[in-house]
Amino acid sequence: MHLPKRQLSRQHTSSLRRLALTAAFVALGLPMLAPVSSSAATSEAVPSTAAQPIARPAVWYVTRLAHADRAEDDKVRAHLESLGLTVTMVDQSAPVADARGAQLVVISSVVSARDMVGTAYRDIGVPLLTWESDLFDSLRFTGQRKGVDFGELDKEHYVNVVNAPSPLAGGVAAGKRWVYPRDGEMGWGRPAPAATVVATIPGEPEHAVLFGYEKGATMDYDFIAPARRVALFLGNRSFEHLSPDGQALFDAAVRWALADARQP
Template sequence: MKRPIRLSMAAGGFLFACALGLSTACAAMLPPSTLKGKTVLLVTGATPADEPNDDALVRQHLEALGFTVKTVDDATPESAAKGASLIVISSTANAHRLGDRYADVAIPLFTWNTFDYPNLGMTGQELHHDFGVIDPVQHYADSFMILYGYGANTTSDISKAVGLKPQLFGTLYLEPGNAGWGKPGPGGTVIADFDGRPDMAAVFTYERNASMLDRRTAPARRVGFFLANGNFHLLTAVHGPAASDPQLRSWAIGLKLFDAAVRWAASPPPPVAPYDPAALDARLGHAAHGKKLLFVERVNAGEGREADEHIVAHLHSLGFEVDIADQMDPQTRADGEDLVIISSTCSKYKLANKYVDVKVPVISLEGLYADAMHLAGRQRYVDYGEHGEEKESDDPPESYLDIVGASSPMAAGLPPGLVEFTQHPGVLKWARPTPDAIVIATLPNASAERAIFGYPKGSVMADGFVAPARRALLPLDNPSYDDLTVQGKALFDAVVLWSIGGGA
């Protein structure tokens, strides 16, 4: 007998509304006024008298935002963080002395101590590859590069708060100095980078339970920021008459980015509905009722035909009005539909760029259509590919996925880590999306090969294409729907639910 789930009407109603995207409070950042009185533990260290140190200015600024700031040195035990709403670690703290002291503390953490990134699990361990510090003594030419950041993500709460665009902006005023960068793990979100390289992130985040490095998951929100000891006062800002110039307003956002990232870290993460396939089916049925869905397939296909029939039957059972289109039919078949799903039985050579620009959500089950759909770049087996395809893949068949974005409703409430997606090893597709994508799962031991991800409406996809509606990838091969595990079917349903707006 199944044990009944007991939720109060308030809690249950809130989770249900969040799952359906009906509550605007589900994942909202705290307004600035609510920061007042929240305690920040500011962890600092000593610097020589002749070296710049902006820790006092940072403290004053955090207090001006409303925080109550408690300053401790880098030898203080982590128990000092008890009761704090946020831990802030300065680059003046000695990373060797800090070690992994704050790595497992379930309190949000904001840091610009680049050398501490590996200790926290926020990056790998290798200097110059996984993280690095640029300074004008050793890297004079590169030290000018850090004055210019590039908006890598435009759809996160932080990005929206500062109006971040996929273009250059000014990080610091024109004075070459030190700055740090990191290469986050598979569950990280790159907000801004240097040189247009997401592997050289200037600002990056982890949601609670997101996969970091070395099989760690974030115990609470984590933020890495590009500052160094003495350049907080150089963060760009715009005041006076210049503030009326929209170009300058979108350029001088260094301080706004700092404030938004701090506020995001201190905000509660969105609630996550627990893994419950039956409840997920009920939510999807509620959201799907009366909606029109176009299922694009290779009519009369050989391999995968029966699986396509079963997908359509499942979608019908949920309440969708399903129309079937052949891959050769014109794109106008999508007119009046609420969702388009492209079967893996389709050939991109027959699809011929169809459904790329339709103004309704699209889910592609055909990973090899990722380049045409702007889900990823254009190089096969570099930007997209597959595991297990005989004579076409260097990688063996696979049946597992690695959940790296457990906080998203697309993860179906599954915990971080490996999950059996299909009952038997077979062909699984992957692609490498832009930083605007919400990444849910990768292939095992291949963190750059993203198997499930979604682009929100308005996000910047590959080739600078702006998503006219939600876009998602599921890694199914032709017959593999019929081989999905219970968890695999839950992930399928969760992606469909998110795509039609039934998830955050």
């Protein structure tokens, strides 16, 4: 039986769209709904609840809700939602115990590190991503000497990718890469030997700007990571200025951390 060329074209286009959608969901590690046949879709015997919503990984996003820079966090939240994640944005004063049902905890640099010294997020058995360098010591990412074990540059827009094969690199090539179009804030830390270091400040190999710890890895202070931990270089208002390479590093950090949450 020969189908008309117009019908063949529509089928080909539909097949390409299904392949593209499948690839996007696989990249995020999210389940795909089973396809519904055209006859089932039009049958009165099929209940309207036949297609159940896809479970979206839950993100617990910690910031200061009343801070002026919270507007930047709203842009990060919108991006995370575009990746297929459900985001709950909370103030830094919210009970840490409420985050235990999440699959990823994000701590923005908009929080007040002074008010979160000794934070219980250190011990939570949920993957955690932060770009607040002043919390690196409290969270056991690094030692406690500011300016030696962790710190922040006011003016930098390059990073040096030193571990391009790592999933944390997001496919960004090795070498010096610009992540901002012009100089901006960039946090850094000197992690423990067990960390996976992906990028550093150019010319300063001991100052890591993207690094992570596997669950069970020994962090600083001989602290054992309860789940994956990731440190990123962003400042309060850096996200919206990220270059394509910077965006790829951010997305890779999120996906790498979430992969731990999906493991049994």
